[in-house]
Amino acid sequence: MSQRIYLFTRFERFWHWSQAALVIILLVSGFAIRGVHELIPFGPAVRIHEAAAWLLIGLWVFAIFWHFTTGQWKQYIPTLTNISAVFRYYAYGIFTGASHPYRVTVDHKHNPLQRLAYLGVKLVINPLIWISGLLYLLWGSVRDSMPAWLGLEQVAGLHALGAFLMLAFLIIHVYLATAGHTPLAYIKAMVTGWEEVHDEGQVKRPPRSP
C-alpha cells in the first residue's frame, strides 16, 4: 500500500529547475569562455554567461529570502545521525534490494547525506562562485582596491575551481536522482511535488489536501 506526500511546493520546484537550467547554461558558456570547447563563440558566450549569472544571482537572493521567511532553511541543518546507514545503503544496500534507511517527511525532506551535500553547495560552492564571479565581472572597477596578490588570474582560478566543484556536484546529484524506488521516481517528485512513499510509517500529513 503506497501513499503520496506533497514534498516540494510550487516555489521550490520553480527554484530547483530554473537553477538547474541556469547552472547548466553557466557551465557550458563558462567552459566556452575558458576555451575548453568551441560550441559557442567567445563573444556570445560572455554575453550568455553574464546574463545567466545575473538571473541566477536574482534567483538566489529570492530563494535565500524564501528560505528564511518560511523557515525552510532548517532542512539543511546538518546531522550525523544515520549518515553511515545512508552511506552504507548507497554503497551496498541499493544492490541487494534493501529499502532506504531514511524516512522522508515534509519536515525533513533530505537525508543526512543530502543535507550535508546541499549545505556544502550553499556554504562553499555558491559563495565561491558568487564572490569570484562578481569580482571577475566587475574587475575593471574593483582591481585597484584589491590586494596585490589577487590578480585576474587568481580570480579566474577561484571561479573555475567553483565551476569544477559545481560540475562534480551536478554529476552526483543527477545520478542519485535516478536512485529512487524507480529510476524516475525522484525526478517525478521534483516535477509534480508529490512523492510516493511505500512505507506506511513514513507517511505524515501533507501540508494541504490534494
Next chain:
Amino acid sequence: MFERKQRAEWRALWVILGWLMLLPAAHASTADHTQFEELQGPFTSADQVTQACLGCHTEAAQQVMATRHWTWDYENPHGGERLGKRTMLNTFCIADQSNEGFCQSCHVGYGWEDDTFDFTAETRVDCLACHNTGDYVKKGGWAGWPNESLTDLTRAALNVGTSSRETCGTCHFYGGGGDGVKHGDLDSSLFHPHRELDVHMDARGLDFSCSTCHQTEGHDVPGSRIQGTAVDAHPAITRGSQEARNPATCQACHGSQPHESGTHAQRLNEHTRALACQTCHIPEFARGGVPTKMEWDWSTAGRLDEEGNPFQIRNEDGYVIYDSKKGDFVPGENVVPEYRWWDGNTTFVTAETEIDPGERVPVNTYHGTPGAEDSRIWPVKRALGKQPYDTLHMTLLQPQVAIPGNETAFWYNFDWDKALQAGTELAGQPFSGEYDFVETSMLWPITHMVAPGEMALDCAACHADDGRLAGVEGVWMPGRDRHQLLDRFGFGLAGLLLLGVVGHGALRIANRNRRKEP
C-alpha cells in the same frame, strides 16, 4: 519682353550658382592669394616664392627651421642617441647620408645636396611643399628643388592653400623610396580613401586631412614614431583648452572611455587599460590596394641580365619582387600586425652601435612593461631586412646608392665596395673595407587606416588559443589563458565521478531483480 525676363532669370541663376561654387573657398580663408601683387611673379626660381611669402608671413621661415621637417635631426629623449632622418638607419633604403641629392626631394627646403647646406638661410625654406594645391612637383635627384618641367611656380604661388593629404602624402606615403614601402599604414590609397580604408579620411565622408588630427601650431606638426604617445588615458581635449597633450591621439577626440552603446561597452572601455585603440580598430594594414614591403634583402642586389643590364622581376600581381638596384622584396597587403607592449619609447641602432651579426639585428626596439599603467599593447609592422655591415667594426654600413654621375653609387655601378666606401666616407663612418650582409628587423607603429567600428576585431580574434595576442604577456586573457593544473584536477574529478556513477548504475541494473517487491 518675355524673353528679356527669362534672360534675367537665367542670369540670376548663374550668379547664384557661381556664388555657391565660390562659397567654400571664400569661407576657408579671409585672404584670396590670387589677388596678391607679390605673388603675380613671374618667378624663375623657387626661393623667390619663399621670399614673397616671407614678405607677409614674417615668422614662418624661423618657425619651420625649428622643426624636424627642416633639421631632420632629433635627439632621442629616451636613448639619447642622435636620430632624425639625416643620420638614422633603416632596413629599407638604409641611410640618407651620401644620398642627399636624391632623398632630400622630401626636405622642406631647397638645395640640401651635401653638408655644405646652409640651415640658416630663410629663403631656402620650401613653403610650397606643404602649401601647394597643384602645379608643384619635387622629385628624387633635385636636392629639394622642384622639377621645372612639372612645376609652374607662379600658378603654385597664387594658389597656395592649407596642407592636405596630397601635400603630406607626397612624401609620407612614399617613404623608403616608393608607394607604401615603409609604414604599411600610409600609402597613396589615402589620397582618396573610402570609408572602410579609413573612417576619418573617407573622401566622401569626414574627409579629414592629415592636420585635422596632427593639429599644427607654429608649423610644428605633432606626432612622432620615435617618441610616441603610447598612452593617453584622459578625456577628450576640450576645444580651446591649452593642454600640453598630443592632439593627434585617438583619445584627444574620443577620450579614453569611448564605447557608449552595446552590451559590451563597459567591458570594451576596460580594455583601454591594456590596449591601444589601434589594436582593435586597425585589423589589418596595407588595406588600400597598395602593398607595403615586409622584407627587403639587399644581399641579392646587383644581378645583371645576359647583356649586363639591370632588370626587375614582378610577381603575378605586377609588384616588383626583385630589382637589380635593390635586391629581393616581399610585398604584403592586408597584413595582420604584430603586437608589442609600448610605452612610447623607442631606441635605435645607429651607425655607431656595435651589432651581433650572429642573430637578426633589431634596428629599433620598442620599450614598454607588460601590464604596466604606462604601456599599452600596440599593433606594429615588423619589417625584415638584410643589409651590409662592417665585419670588422661590427656596424651597419651606409652605402651610396642614388647619386648619378659618379663612379660610386650602387644603382649606377652595382659595386658594393665602391658604394660602401663612398657612402661611409661621406657619412664620416669608419669602414674597414670588409663587409657582409646581416639580417635585420624594424618596427613601425600602425596608427592610420582606422577601420569603421563594425570592422573592429571581435573578441575571439584574441580570446582564443592561437589568437592575435598569443605571445603577448602581462595580461590574463580568458579564452587564451587557463590554469593547466586546475583544469586537470577539475576535469579529472568530473571524469572519475562519471566513471563512478556509470559503474554504480551498471551494478544497480545488474542487481535489479534482487529488489524486493513492495
